[in-house]
Amino acid sequence: MAAEIRDVVEQYVALVGKGATDEIVALYAEDAVVEDPVGTEPHRGHEAIRKFYAAIEGLEKRTELITARISGSSAAFHFSVVTTVGDNEVELSPIDVMTFADGKITDMKAYWSQEDFIFRTA
Amino acid sequence: MAAEIRDVVEQYVALVGKGATDEIVALYAEDAVVEDPVGTEPHRGHEAIRKFYAAIEGLEKRTELITARISGSSAAFHFSVVTTVGDNEVELSPIDVMTFADGKITDMKAYWSQEDFIFRTA
Numbered sequence: 681m682a683a684e685i686r687d688v689v690e691q692y693v694a695l696v697g698k699g700a701t702d703e704i705v706a707l708y709a710e711d712a713v714v715e716d717p718v719g720t721e722p723h724r725g726h727e728a729i730r731k732f733y734a735a736i737e738g739l740e741k742r743t744e745l746i747t748a749r750i751s752g753s754s755a756a757f758h759f760s761v762v763t764t765v766g767d768n769e770v771e772l773s774p775i776d777v778m779t780f781a782d783g784k785i786t787d788m789k790a791y792w793s794q795e796d797f798i799f800r801t802a
Numbered sequence: 803m804a805a806e807i808r809d810v811v812e813q814y815v816a817l818v819g820k821g822a823t824d825e826i827v828a829l830y831a832e833d834a835v836v837e838d839p840v841g842t843e844p845h846r847g848h849e850a851i852r853k854f855y856a857a858i859e860g861l862e863k864r865t866e867l868i869t870a871r872i873s874g875s876s877a878a879f880h881f882s883v884v885t886t887v888g889d890n891e892v893e894l895s896p897i898d899v900m901t902f903a904d905g906k907i908t909d910m911k912a913y914w915s916q917e918d919f920i921f922r923t924a
Contacts, residue, residue, distance in 0.1 A: 682915065698867055701901070719874020747880065749897045749913040752841020755915035756871065756897035774880035775871045779901055791878035792897070793804065793873040 682750040685780050689748050691780075692785075693759045697743035701733045709784040716790035717774070740764045746773065754779045764802055771798040804841045804872040807902050811868045811870050814900075814907075815881045819865035831906040838912035839896070862886045868895065886924055893920040 688707055695704045705726055708714075714729050715722040723732045741763040748757035760773035774792035778785045810829055817826045827848055829834075836851050839845040845854045863885040870879035882895035896914035900907045 682917070714900075717873045718876050747895075747897075749918060750915055751839045751913040752838050755914060756878065758897070773869075774870075775880070775897060775899075777878065777897075777911075789876075789899075791873040791876060795804070796871060797898055799886065 681753065681780075684783055685750050685753070685755050685778075686748060688780070688783070689755050689757050689778065689783065690745060693743045693745045693757075696733075696761065697741055699733075699737035699739065699741070701730060701737045704733050705730045707785050708788075709781065712784070712786050712788070713802045714788045714790075716776075716788065717792050718789050753781065767802055769800050769802045771800070772796055803805035803875065803902075804829050806905055807872050807875070807877050807900075808870060808900070809905065810868060810905070811879050812851065815865050815867045815879075818855075818883065819863055821855075821861065821863070823852060823859045827852045828853050829907050830910075831903065831908045834906070834910070836910045836912075838898075838910065839914050840877050840911050875903065889924055891922050891924045893922070894918055 692707055708729055710726055713722045713724050723729050728776060741761055744760050746758040746760060748755055756777045758773060758775050760771055762769055762771045772792060774790045777789045779787040814829055830851055832848055835844045835846050835852060845851050863883055866882050868880040868882060872875060878899045880895060880897050882893055884891055884893045894914060896912045899911045901909040
């Protein structure tokens with residue numbers, strides 16, 4: 681199961697980089713809950729989750745998986761998202777935690793805050 | 803609150819390195835729950851949590867906080883624990899997630915597996 685979970689995490693990070701909303705949503709169980717960042721109102725179910733990812737799909741970005749830990753039926757991973765806006769780049773590297781059942785993500789929590797944004801010239 | 807949470811995370815990592823069981827337990831709320839690693843039976847309350855940390859306090863080890871993300875009243879952080887046994891070192895770098903209330907840790911989940919141990923000669 682650990683290998684299967686790691687594979688979904690790798691797919692997730694790559695698909696966020698591509699802005700591939702439908703493929704991201706397909707990684708989630710129908711009744712999954714996404715809290716991103718933790719402390720904000722969660723998105724419940726495929727429709728709400730689709731809206732959440734669709735809102736950022738048009739941004740030009742690249743992602744990289746920094747490190748992942750698999751524990752039981754859960755994964756915690758650190759990854760970076762670099763978004764390019766004109767001559768500027770914004771980098772955010774959250775720590776996400778996902779819980780899995782039957783190969784699908786049932787719960788995702790993203791840990792980051794506004795203070796974690798790094799702004800620079802591309 | 804973010805600064806207070808970050809301070810507790812830094813204290814925690816340093817105290818784990820020292821094997822300072824009583825001081826670690828004092829960071830937790832009375833009815834806190836520790837699941838380390840995630841997927842194993844949780845330790846509930848100060849007495850159970852004390853036993854858990856006391857079991858590893860005698861080991862010669864050093865710790866380092868690699869990165870931390872604060873989100874609402876929670877923190878996720880990646881840190882390393884290097885344990886020295888004779889001429890050998892064992893490194894484990896889990897991702898831990900903590901939830902806080904009134905400045906105390908109420909819930910801790912550690913994400914790692916046996917596959918994450920790195921063995922080397924000191």
